[in-house]
Amino acid sequence: MIELAGLTKRYGDKLAVDHLTFTVRPGLVTGFLGPNGAGKSTTMRMVLDLDNPTDGTVLIDGKHYRQLHDPLKMVGALLDAKAAHGGRSAFNHLLCLAQSNGIPRARVREVLDTVGLTSVAKKRFKGFSLGMGQRLGIAAALLGDPQILMFDEPVNGLDPEGIHWIRNLMKNLAAQGRTVFVSSHLMSEMALTADHLVVIGQGRLLADTSMAAFIAENSRSYVRMRSPQQERLRDMLSGAGITAVPGEEGSLHVNGEDAAHLGELAARHQLVLHELSPQRASLEEAFMQLTAESVEYHAHDGRPAGSGAPPPGAGWGDDWRKKGS
Amino acid sequence: MAVPVTAVQQVLQSEWTKIKSVRSTVWTLGIAFVVTVALGALISALTKKNFENLPPKDKITFDPTFTSFAGMGLGQLALIVFGVLVVSNEYSTGMIRTSLAAVPQRGIFLFSKIVMATLFAFAVAMLTGFVSFFLGQAMLGSLKASLGDPGVLRAVIGGGLYMTLITVFSMGVATMLRSPMLALGILMPFFFLISNILGHVPATQKVGRYLPDQAGQKIMQVVTYDSEAPYGPWGGFTIMVLWVVAALVGAYVLLKKRDA
Numbered sequence: 001m002i003e004l005a006g007l008t009k010r011y012g013d014k015l016a017v018d019h020l021t022f023t024v025r026p027g028l029v030t031g032f033l034g035p036n037g038a039g040k041s042t043t044m045r046m047v048l049d050l051d052n053p054t055d056g057t058v059l060i061d062g063k064h065y066r067q068l069h070d071p072l073k074m075v076g077a078l079l080d081a082k083a084a085h086g087g088r089s090a091f092n093h094l095l096c097l098a099q100s101n102g103i104p105r106a107r108v109r110e111v112l113d114t115v116g117l118t119s120v121a122k123k124r125f126k127g128f129s130l131g132m133g134q135r136l137g138i139a140a141a142l143l144g145d146p147q148i149l150m151f152d153e154p155v156n157g158l159d160p161e162g163i164h165w166i167r168n169l170m171k172n173l174a175a176q177g178r179t180v181f182v183s184s185h186l187m188s189e190m191a192l193t194a195d196h197l198v199v200i201g202q203g204r205l206l207a208d209t210s211m212a213a214f215i216a217e218n219s220r221s222y223v224r225m226r227s228p229q230q231e232r233l234r235d236m237l238s239g240a241g242i243t244a245v246p247g248e249e250g251s252l253h254v255n256g257e258d259a260a261h262l263g264e265l266a267a268r269h270q271l272v273l274h275e276l277s278p279q280r281a282s283l284e285e286a287f288m289q290l291t292a293e294s295v296e297y298h299a300h301d302g303r304p305a306g307s308g309a310p311p312p313g314a315g316w317g318d319d320w321r322k323k324g325s
Numbered sequence: 326m327a328v329p330v331t332a333v334q335q336v337l338q339s340e341w342t343k344i345k346s347v348r349s350t351v352w353t354l355g356i357a358f359v360v361t362v363a364l365g366a367l368i369s370a371l372t373k374k375n376f377e378n379l380p381p382k383d384k385i386t387f388d389p390t391f392t393s394f395a396g397m398g399l400g401q402l403a404l405i406v407f408g409v410l411v412v413s414n415e416y417s418t419g420m421i422r423t424s425l426a427a428v429p430q431r432g433i434f435l436f437s438k439i440v441m442a443t444l445f446a447f448a449v450a451m452l453t454g455f456v457s458f459f460l461g462q463a464m465l466g467s468l469k470a471s472l473g474d475p476g477v478l479r480a481v482i483g484g485g486l487y488m489t490l491i492t493v494f495s496m497g498v499a500t501m502l503r504s505p506m507l508a509l510g511i512l513m514p515f516f517f518l519i520s521n522i523l524g525h526v527p528a529t530q531k532v533g534r535y536l537p538d539q540a541g542q543k544i545m546q547v548v549t550y551d552s553e554a555p556y557g558p559w560g561g562f563t564i565m566v567l568w569v570v571a572a573l574v575g576a577y578v579l580l581k582k583r584d585a
Binding site (some may be wrong): 100 | 329331332338339340342343346347349350414418419420422423424426427428429430459520521582584585
């Protein structure tokens with residue numbers, strides 16, 4: 001269990017992390033979501049006592065990180081896949097970490113096998129791809145067989161097979177009753193792995209909820225209607241007191257109405273429909289709505305920053321679409 | 326704070342693995358040995374050849390032991406590189422975060438690293454000191470000193486200690502500065518040029534002779550013609566130790582409070 005209470009980090013005038021209070025519980029994959037620069041990595045560094053909080057505390061099973069003996073046996077973390085000496089072999093990299101926490105040498109071979117790096121164990125880190133580095137970082141996190149695992153953007157640089165592997169790994173670790181805390185800026189990724197969701201933007205807590213509740217609350221559902229007689233469709237809806245907003249390609253979007261009811265209504269008016277389909281706004285849209293105000297690094301699309309939710313296909317959302325594909 | 330012995334042993338072992346698992350250790354320590362010994366032997370041989378032509382003052386103050394250590398000025402640069410790399414590689418690669426997550430007690434981390442690197446440096450420095458001495462004396466032939474002469478054994482052991490302390494000092498400075506380029510960019514020219522100038526130019530000599538290497542080199546001299554220096558061999562050595570202690574305290578204080 002990781003407990004954050006009023007955790008705050010200030011760099012000069014800028015609040016990178018702003019009074020974060022939440023608990024990461026065992027047995028679940030907790031997704032830690034936020035746009036780039038939201039303070040996710042800073043928060044994780046404070047959990048590991050690498051950065052000193054300006055205010056507030058973070059406790060690991062009731063203790064400060066610095067009070068832990070052999071901390072790798074309690075908390076395993078992947079922060080940065082490139083954080084290893086280029087001249088050291090994968091085996092020696094893990095060996096020196098293992099020795100510092102009294103972990104036997106045999107365990108190094110085990111974790112290398114788990115992450116599939118046994119064949120390159122003697123190779124120097126310099127020649128590793130980003131994906132291999134990511135696997136080595138995960139091996140280091142698993143080294144002490146810890147009850148708490150923390151991964152900062154673990155799918156970055158992994159190929160589809162690797163992404164699939166890490167998703168299953170995280171789910172299995174949580175199923176074994178471990179605490180799994182994983183950060184991402186990809187809502188789509190979180191939707192697939194996380195049971196619980198903590199969303200932050202500009203260092204502030206925006207949501208702390210179960211994944212199911214987040215989906216129910218945030219994925220707006222609507223019905224898309226299309227008719228060759230669009231004017232009549234519009235009149236019919238307004239006549240029935242139903243508001244519709246224009247959608248893509250001449251369609252209309254209707255909120256809060258059942259598709260069956262709308263179909264029956266059209267039949268009564270003998271209106272030809274080319275489309276009548278229930279739709280769900282994507283979780284990405286919900287996430288962007290939630291964090292729109294707090295996105296720090298807007299792409300320059302000719303509009304003033306902070307002018308509400310970016311339209312689909314603009315802003316930083318472009319970035320994850322490419323990465324996620 | 327009570328520090329559990331096993332924890333310290335574990336971290337010492339880990340730092341031992343770190344140092345011996347990178348090639349730069351072999352390269353830097355190897356170069357320190359070869360350059361110091363070879364240059365010392367060369368200068369000893371040249372001195373022997375030209376001894377007759379030396380002015381009388383230089384003949385009287387001739388110090389065969391110190392002459393055989395003439396390669397140290399250059400050889401110490403390789404030890405500085407070793408000391409800087411041991412520490413600042415952690416920062417330049419980002420390994421420091423992984424390391425401190427594994428060992429959050431930063432005092433134990435820092436001193437285990439420094440103790441292990443110092444053991445490597447000490448072994449190489451002592452070997453370098455003795456080999457330089459014997460090879461240098463062989464080149465000097467009839468001019469040679471022997472280990473049994475007064476002050477010679479102290480000077481030879483002192484040569485090894487001097488090189489060791491230069492390495493430890495570099496580790497302290499590198500911990501404070503973090504960047505390898507910055508640490509090397511300051512330490513190398515300082516010990517190769519600036520300190521020598523400050524220690525020998527009359528205007529700055531009074532202050533310059535208290536610099537770590539200027540004071541520390543005193544222990545390698547057997548014939549002390551420079552009677553103006555207000556300290557003896559061990560006095561000079563103590564001044565150097567104080568510099569090293571100051572660098573280590575600075576390193577500890579900064580590492581302790583800084584964000585990694």
